Amino acid sequence: MTYDEGTLAQLTADAQQIIGRYPVARSALLPLLHLVQSVDGFVSPDGISFCADQLGLTDAEVSAVATFYTQYKRRPNGEYQVGVCTNTLCAIMGGDRIWDELSSHCGLRSGETSEDGQITLERIECNAACDYAPVMMVNWEFFDNQTPESAKQVVDDLRAGKDVTPTRGPSKVRTFKEVERVLAGFEDGLANEDQGAGGPTLAGLEAAKASGWKAEQA
Amino acid sequence: MTTQLTPVLSAIWDQEKSWTLDTYTKNGGYNALKKALATPPTDLIQAVKDSGLRGRGGAGFPTGMKWGFLPPDDGKPRYLVVNADESEPGTCKDIPTMLANPHALIEGVAITSFAIGSNHAFIYLRGEVVHVYRRLLQAVREAYEAGHLGQNIHGKGYNLELTVHAGAGAYICGEETALLDSLEGRRGQPRLKPPFPAVEGLYARPTVVNNVESIASVPAIVDKGVEWFTSMGTERSKGMGFFSLSGHVNKPGQYEAPLGITLRELLEYAGGIRDGHELKFWTPGGSSTPIFTAEHLDTPLDYESVGAAGSMLGTRALQIFDETTCVVRAVMRWTEFYKHESCGKCTPCREGTYWLTLILKRLENGEGTMADIQQLLDTCDSILGRAFCALGDGATSSITSSIKLFREEYEAHVTGAGCPFDHAASALFPYATASTVEVSA
Numbered sequence: 097m098t099y100d101e102g103t104l105a106q107l108t109a110d111a112q113q114i115i116g117r118y119p120v121a122r123s124a125l126l127p128l129l130h131l132v133q134s135v136d137g138f139v140s141p142d143g144i145s146f147c148a149d150q151l152g153l154t155d156a157e158v159s160a161v162a163t164f165y166t167q168y169k170r171r172p173n174g175e176y177q178v179g180v181c182t183n184t185l186c187a188i189m190g191g192d193r194i195w196d197e198l199s200s201h202c203g204l205r206s207g208e209t210s211e212d213g214q215i216t217l218e219r220i221e222c223n224a225a226c227d228y229a230p231v232m233m234v235n236w237e238f239f240d241n242q243t244p245e246s247a248k249q250v251v252d253d254l255r256a257g258k259d260v261t262p263t264r265g266p267s268k269v270r271t272f273k274e275v276e277r278v279l280a281g282f283e284d285g286l287a288n289e290d291q292g293a294g295g296p297t298l299a300g301l302e303a304a305k306a307s308g309w310k311a312e313q314a
Numbered sequence: 315m316t317t318q319l320t321p322v323l324s325a326i327w328d329q330e331k332s333w334t335l336d337t338y339t340k341n342g343g344y345n346a347l348k349k350a351l352a353t354p355p356t357d358l359i360q361a362v363k364d365s366g367l368r369g370r371g372g373a374g375f376p377t378g379m380k381w382g383f384l385p386p387d388d389g390k391p392r393y394l395v396v397n398a399d400e401s402e403p404g405t406c407k408d409i410p411t412m413l414a415n416p417h418a419l420i421e422g423v424a425i426t427s428f429a430i431g432s433n434h435a436f437i438y439l440r441g442e443v444v445h446v447y448r449r450l451l452q453a454v455r456e457a458y459e460a461g462h463l464g465q466n467i468h469g470k471g472y473n474l475e476l477t478v479h480a481g482a483g484a485y486i487c488g489e490e491t492a493l494l495d496s497l498e499g500r501r502g503q504p505r506l507k508p509p510f511p512a513v514e515g516l517y518a519r520p521t522v523v524n525n526v527e528s529i530a531s532v533p534a535i536v537d538k539g540v541e542w543f544t545s546m547g548t549e550r551s552k553g554m555g556f557f558s559l560s561g562h563v564n565k566p567g568q569y570e571a572p573l574g575i576t577l578r579e580l581l582e583y584a585g586g587i588r589d590g591h592e593l594k595f596w597t598p599g600g601s602s603t604p605i606f607t608a609e610h611l612d613t614p615l616d617y618e619s620v621g622a623a624g625s626m627l628g629t630r631a632l633q634i635f636d637e638t639t640c641v642v643r644a645v646m647r648w649t650e651f652y653k654h655e656s657c658g659k660c661t662p663c664r665e666g667t668y669w670l671t672l673i674l675k676r677l678e679n680g681e682g683t684m685a686d687i688q689q690l691l692d693t694c695d696s697i698l699g700r701a702f703c704a705l706g707d708g709a710t711s712s713i714t715s716s717i718k719l720f721r722e723e724y725e726a727h728v729t730g731a732g733c734p735f736d737h738a739a740s741a742l743f744p745y746a747t748a749s750t751v752e753v754s755a
Contacts, residue, residue, distance in 0.1 A: 123498055126481065188741075224400045227560045230742065264445065286448055288333075293327055299567025301321045301325070310321060
């Protein structure tokens, strides 16, 4: 491993905390891989050895797990992971067109990263926001009800170093590494940031209220 | 008579900071836990059995019965694992539930864990929703600080640890045994059953795996009572549930209603199909459930009626498509999804979804033959019932049902040498089809 002393000490301390959440150490592997990505920006060879060391596994055992899951990247990822949903519902509502225009705009195919290291573009599968179709995710924050123009604007703003606000989520999208640290289970203090629940989320409640309906009280 | 909407889980979603412990408590949150901790666990299990609550994650297995399958306490650990891996295409109910009111789930976890005698519970959340994870982490911390989790809960001598775990992108981890393997730090591949998780689940110990919405419904059942819950729904499909409308409707979203409501009724609340268009086909419960058409507008959306009409209630993910939509294109994209998400463990699913995708692509691109349509059905026949888990079966649903309902549309792709539909007409924003862009793979 080529981590410097400080990095390794921090990683080790974090890893011990993660392992402590589980009755059996190996359960910590998925969050540990997220932790490695929060430092290296991908699952690096060093990161694989680190996880293996922490859990008493072989590098091969760790690699076998890392390669199974799409969120673990095998090459250095961009600062911003931009994913356009092209599963059926989003694709038909316009996701296919958004993908075509965005891909052409960036000159990137799915999985490729821009030369400046800012953007990794990806076609993604259903992200459980179908009532907001067509949907795009940036570092796993929701960008709902997109158009080709709005999607290109988001990417242009990110590349220009401007803050970008998701439609549901915190006040600005954090970097890939910062988000990966949250996914390793470390709070970043942004949970109370909010852009509103969102129209579709409240649609049923509002329709019920408009008619004066509620579930009968016991 | 119209079926009224019944917001229960969603009742406080429009309140200020609805996701905080403060808001939840102000609205009576954690009263049910208090009540539960003063109730013998066997009575809690019986109450959930009596409520008729059935798994809200798709399969519809009776929740209380699942709890009852655990073997008698042997003094060693047993676990509750909440399946929050919501990934079935079209399904979008658990994510808003956890984003807007994570405490309903956490209270449900505490009650359920107490009922089944577990001292360590897990929420397995898909990793691709970071703000939901933030809200869950914060809510769990708040619950520990308030004494709803941790040691000696409410001073009643009951201890519970709750770990919220983020996955890393794999649809198969929504399958309960694959989820357990993933939670154990392995590749998420399904296990041979039996043994069922109730006997040998997480770390080979007795384990209950339940969906978010099922567990989040438990506090309301405990608090308001079995009679209240069973006053909603139909004879064998009790209670309320989310109906998630998406696609070509004017007001897509989450509609919490008694089971047995119809799409016709739901469309009324959702402002109808988008203006100037008409319903063509829809999924009652996500992409793994056979598609329906306008003929099924009045089919009661409960487990039995949807089953009798040839589909499945699934996750109540109603993806709605109007007449501009090409069914072959829709089915092709779902099939690509199953191919991408097939874990590779069993041959029928791994190879079958690969070939189905190739055939559907060539049909959509105008390179197919009439024989391809029969080949699709034959290949589906080789997968259905022969795959290791439900993913393979689910991959065949949209294909076989769409060929049955829209065979002439498949044939038109052959005779017309391509897709007869203007894809721009389906999009929710205008664009000129003529303005082509350089398409990347």
